[in-house]
Amino acid sequence: MKTKTTRALQGSAILATAGLLLSACGSSGGTDSGEQAGSTSFQGRGPITYVAGKDATGVVPKVIARWNALHPKEKVSFVQLPTDADSQRQQMIQNAETKSDAYTVLSLDVVWTSEFAAHQWIDRLPEQQFPLAKMLKPVVETARYRGGLYAAPASSDGGMLYYRTDLLKKAGITRPPVTWAEMTDDCAKVRKLPEAKDMSCYAGQLQKYEGLTVNFAEAVNSAGGTVTDAGGKPDVDTPEARAGLDFLAGAVKDGTIPREAVTYQEEEGRQAFQAGKLVFQRNWPYMYALAEKSKLAGKFAVAPLPGLNGPGSSSLGGHNLALSSFAKNKATALDFMKFFSSETSASTFLKDASLAPPYANLYDDPSLVKQYPYLPVLKQSILRAVPRPRVVSYGDVTSAIQQEAYAALTGSKSSAQALKDLQSDLQKSTAQ
Template identity: 55%
Template sequence: MRPRRVTALLSALLATVLVAGCGGAAADGSEENGRGPITLAQGKDPSGVMPGIVAEWNRQHPDQPVDLIELPESPDMQRQAMVQNAQLKSDAFTVLDLDVVWNAEFAAHRWIDELPAERYNLDEMLPTTVETGMYRGRLYSVPNSSDGALLFYRKDLLDKVGAAPPTTWDELKRICAQVRDIPANADIGCYAGQLEKTEGGTANVAEVINSAGGEIIDDNGQPRVNSPQARSGLGFLVDGFREGLIPREALTFKEEEGRRAFVDGKLLFHRQWPYQWSTLAEDPSMKGKFAVAPLPGRDGPGTSSLGGHNLAVSKFGKNKATARDFIGFATSERQQRQNTLVGSKAPTYTRLYDDPALRQEAPYLPVLRQSILGAEPRPQVVRYPEVTAAIQDTSYAAMTGEISTKEALEELQRRLERLVQQ
């Protein structure tokens, strides 16, 4: 089936998608073992891999078809649609494609079902990815793809100045100055990531803080963001805008805006998720012009935020037996191998990173594995929406020059302390 594309405002989305399920028919668990048609709700996917998975499932299971519901591109709007679906106890969504940072919230509120861990090949997956689906020692979502940030760079321009990819922020600045000394590249932006006030902004801010030796919330759940290390990390972004290292328009960049700027020759270095590899590799204008490296940090290689998506079963969905079977099908090693080939998705199966044929087609895999294994999760808290909003508000205010880096982190520390105490 073709995905139902939802591109209007969220209110229109809910009116269109949720109206059929407002009765909450499955809220009592009566559909726990039912089989039949189901829906899969996920955000807009530039890689386009999921429609192929759904089509293959539907060919093999014509009496249990999956209808792919495509939510908006914005992660915040995706989450809002799923939360409202749960609050209405609607059966419109059966399988949910969750950002890994939503797992604790959805599990804690009992919006998703616990899953039988023994049915899935978790022992064959990277342990860091499996952990993203756990809540209080139980499995609530199955890793479908992981994500670690990569530093995409203009290899042709670095070759011109005889430079290797940077491992530190100071090296990045030095290389950019050399490239800008070439008259044709005098106006190129040095660096950008996803810095708009969205979830991508949270991931980017967490990365620079972690890459400077800081942390936002420690292992005991206590805020620790008002530190010299965190000031150094956030300062890389704040100073980058002030000094012209980062172009001002990067304040509006999500994934696709930054990708387009990189393709258009406006960026030398671009912090991005691995899906960008396939889109660049298919672009004739980019042939031989780009490569990837680990993120740089303050004193050496940086630390990525751990990304990825997991599949979960809505508490209120129908035909949950079909849903659990589909999750096993969609997250299988075979499918993840294909996802890597088609859409540069980061697999969660350990052995795929050493598959010679796959590495031939996806040469970025060694760098990606390094990124994922060294990645740090964003704060794993039940009240994650309020936490990420606090990170976005304060860091964005610092990057736009409304407040200082010091003031931003002091305010963030205060807000986080209130949130974790409630």
């Protein structure tokens, strides 16, 4: 989210030949591309900016440095925004509302595409220049708005359940949980072990920010409910949605989820898991590479998110590249977008930062699966994922979800009352 950001927010230097990289990103010559998508003319070459959330891995600057070495007259500067997705979105909107050319290529949470396109803050792209047929269909759909391509898929994301293989094995548990009830039972068994008596069971991202929208939507969808239908109509005042929110709120109340988890974003949850404070943790794939470098290396694995009666559904995460309508040097920007979203780049981001690639074939490559055993789980997570509400007024919608879900988690409202109020709020937001 990354979205999440959170979802996170990246990979290492491109380990390919200069010729391959140049073919992936297009010509770097001095002439304008002259390509058009809608009324956009992609003209102008020179320096541009790449704008994204803070890079916790330190890898994105290396990728940009590789581009800059190959394109000395068209250098890219990395503008790092705050870690949390809400702040990123707000700063990008402020830049657009002032029609500033300070931001060129934007790294958008996949759910922002409709909002930015509807307000004409980003340009429609020439989709024939991007290898969309090689990408997972749910990922490509996040980049479209009203039949047009307004972003280039750069990474996807699906939530997974991280769990302590060593502790489950020692407690006599032979497989990861499939349902919430199984997860709770497994925790009780694990916590009987001397080394696990001070551990908590489970945590996700429950602070009042975009991660809470993601975790709330996953709980609702994993209980058979929905937040909004395909047309954006809200439908959260239902028994199914209540079962999902009851799971989260009840787990905080009874200690299955530690109370401090209502302050967790992605990094706080990852750090708690790696510090041995949690048996299970919901997080994005970026965490895998970092956990493998920690003291838990070889002591954890991933599984699909559990649900009420069976496997749950992740919220669809990831980031798309969009071109600011107010930017200069759009020919350079288009080439950089093709470079940054190429299969070569996606493969590198996967290998060096556990970022989920948009390209389908990378999930089925035997050599990659051997090296990254979570890939089959991640692919299923993405294919089973449910998008967050794809509405133009997304800022109002996610704010309302965070407000009411947090009220239920902290006990200031019942789940039933929170969902009733949320239904009313969403009806007002989506009617605008």
